[in-house]
Amino acid sequence: MATLISEQLATDPRVLQARDLLAVALRDHQSKLTGIKSTDPGRAMEYAKLITDFSYARAGGLYFPYLGSGMGHGALVELADGSVKYDFISGIGVHFLGHGNQQLLQSGISAALSDTVMQGNLQQNSESPIVVSLLLQLAKNAGSKLEHCFLTSSGAMANENALKLIFQHKPGSSRMLAFEHGFCGRTMALAQITDKPQYRAGLPTSLAVDYVPFFDATDPKGSIEKAVFAVRTHLGRYPGQHAAMCIELVLGEGGYWVGDHDFFIALLTELKANKVAIWFDEIQTFGRTGCPFAFEHFGLAAWPDVVTVGKLTQLCATLFTPELKPQPGLLSQTFTASASAIAAARVILKIMIQGDLFGPNGQNMRIHEMITRRLMAISARHPQLLRGPFGVGAMIAFTPLDGSEAKVKHVLRQLFDKGVIAFYAGSQPARIRMLPPVPVVTENDIETICHVLESTLLACAGS
Numbered sequence: 001m002a003t004l005i006s007e008q009l010a011t012d013p014r015v016l017q018a019r020d021l022l023a024v025a026l027r028d029h030q031s032k033l034t035g036i037k038s039t040d041p042g043r044a045m046e047y048a049k050l051i052t053d054f055s056y057a058r059a060g061g062l063y064f065p066y067l068g069s070g071m072g073h074g075a076l077v078e079l080a081d082g083s084v085k086y087d088f089i090s091g092i093g094v095h096f097l098g099h100g101n102q103q104l105l106q107s108g109i110s111a112a113l114s115d116t117v118m119q120g121n122l123q124q125n126s127e128s129p130i131v132v133s134l135l136l137q138l139a140k141n142a143g144s145k146l147e148h149c150f151l152t153s154s155g156a157m158a159n160e161n162a163l164k165l166i167f168q169h170k171p172g173s174s175r176m177l178a179f180e181h182g183f184c185g186r187t188m189a190l191a192q193i194t195d196k197p198q199y200r201a202g203l204p205t206s207l208a209v210d211y212v213p214f215f216d217a218t219d220p221k222g223s224i225e226k227a228v229f230a231v232r233t234h235l236g237r238y239p240g241q242h243a244a245m246c247i248e249l250v251l252g253e254g255g256y257w258v259g260d261h262d263f264f265i266a267l268l269t270e271l272k273a274n275k276v277a278i279w280f281d282e283i284q285t286f287g288r289t290g291c292p293f294a295f296e297h298f299g300l301a302a303w304p305d306v307v308t309v310g311k312l313t314q315l316c317a318t319l320f321t322p323e324l325k326p327q328p329g330l331l332s333q334t335f336t337a338s339a340s341a342i343a344a345a346r347v348i349l350k351i352m353i354q355g356d357l358f359g360p361n362g363q364n365m366r367i368h369e370m371i372t373r374r375l376m377a378i379s380a381r382h383p384q385l386l387r388g389p390f391g392v393g394a395m396i397a398f399t400p401l402d403g404s405e406a407k408v409k410h411v412l413r414q415l416f417d418k419g420v421i422a423f424y425a426g427s428q429p430a431r432i433r434m435l436p437p438v439p440v441v442t443e444n445d446i447e448t449i450c451h452v453l454e455s456t457l458l459a460c461a462g463s
């Protein structure tokens with residue numbers, strides 16, 4: 001068998017030397033990022049204008065005045081205004097390996113040397129089948145019946161594909177079930193499943209959705225009764241009309257409310273008995289609990305018909321059972337993802353398979369413990385500053401001060417200005433959430449950000 005020309009390029013001594021040089025150059029410059037740094041006054045005006053012009057052009061302001069410089073080091077990121085901040089939201093869960101990761105530099109170099117920028121339906125390189133098989137291996141290891149996997153570039157598209165599989169599988173059905181306060185994305189259809197009125201303001205009702213209350217840890221038995229009652233009521237009102245229930249096992253945008261095994265089993269039993277397909281939306285939870293899939297973490301491997309994943313995987317995917325196999329033509333697209341996203345997905349999935357992320361003593365749980373222990377200590381010192389912590393694994397939240405949206409927004413902006421990036425979740429009360437870059441975050445980073453957090457909360461409580 002002759003060596004492929006692409007393999008010859010990959011092992012060309014000039015390429016190998018260039019790779020090494022790039023790695024060393026990155027390391028050298030990264031070593032200058034050692035902690036929080038404030039804005040360079042010489043850049044402040046130009047930066048502010050850039051933000052203002054960009055906000056105008058996109059017809060809406062940015063949540064934070066964040067424009068990255070393209071340089072980062074682990075949990076630290078440099079912005080184009082010269083400031084350096086701790087990134088504890090990771091682009092809402094995307095930069096799981098932190099900023100300026102050496103392994104991703106190497107996979108990115110391979111991608112840049114490959115022949116195209118974007119890969120898609122008609123032309124994919126041999127990395128896509130590897131990514132698909134890694135995802136399916138994880139699904140198999142979990143004990144699920146998911147045998148197929150279709151890649152795409154966004155969580156919303158993975159969820160749209162899930163919806164199409166689900167409806168094609170149950171011809172004549174027209175409705176969905178979903179959790180109250182759930183989030184599923186913002187396409188015309190998904191904005192109906194997403195239970196947030198602002199996100200569908202002015203849109204026609206493109207999909208009929210009936211909502212079910214989520215688990216309430218203060219009333220486990222009552223939660224089961226309420227959810228099962230709601231499901232029975234909806235199914236009784238529209239017999240045979242519900243194709244599936246979209247289930248977030250931990251409400252993400254809704255506020256990091258964590259579900260429960262018995263609660264889910266009661267609900268899933270009701271759904272299965274009524275031939276309603278079970279769809280776990282793991283766009284946010286995938287890779288962040290005690291297991292690769294949150295359904296595994298909650299002991300639900302036998303149940304899903306469809307599971308969608310995204311964010312930290314860099315590309316997104318819809319995994320499904322053979323029963324949901326689509327008819328030709330249902331799923332297709334020009335773009336699967338960029339060559340660099342596909343190559344990065346492979347790196348990240350390998351870390352998920354071979355690394356130390358999962359299990360009761362894995363990195364996700366260790367980071368959870370380190371952060372929540374400090375949050376509890378702040379709360380013990382100043383009970384008025386925060387309630388919580390909430391969440392699971394590498395999804396951590398707390399309610400600051402009175403939990404009003406205005407206060408949470410204010411605290412987040414103050415934190416940002418002081419060099420820590422977090423984000424809101426939920427409403428009434430709203431929470432502050434963190435999605436730390438688990439494999440690279442250090443105890444020292446956590447110590448620093450909790451220190452900034454405490455002083456910021458104290459200042460905001462007094463203001």
Ligand SMILES: Cc1ncc(COP(=O)(O)O)c(C=O)c1O
Pocket residue numbers: 092154155156157159183184185186248252253281282283284310311
């Ligand atoms: C649970 C869940 N589903 C779907 C989505 C939509 O993903 P995307 O923003 O990549 O379209 C998100 C994004 O936050 C999410 O958290």
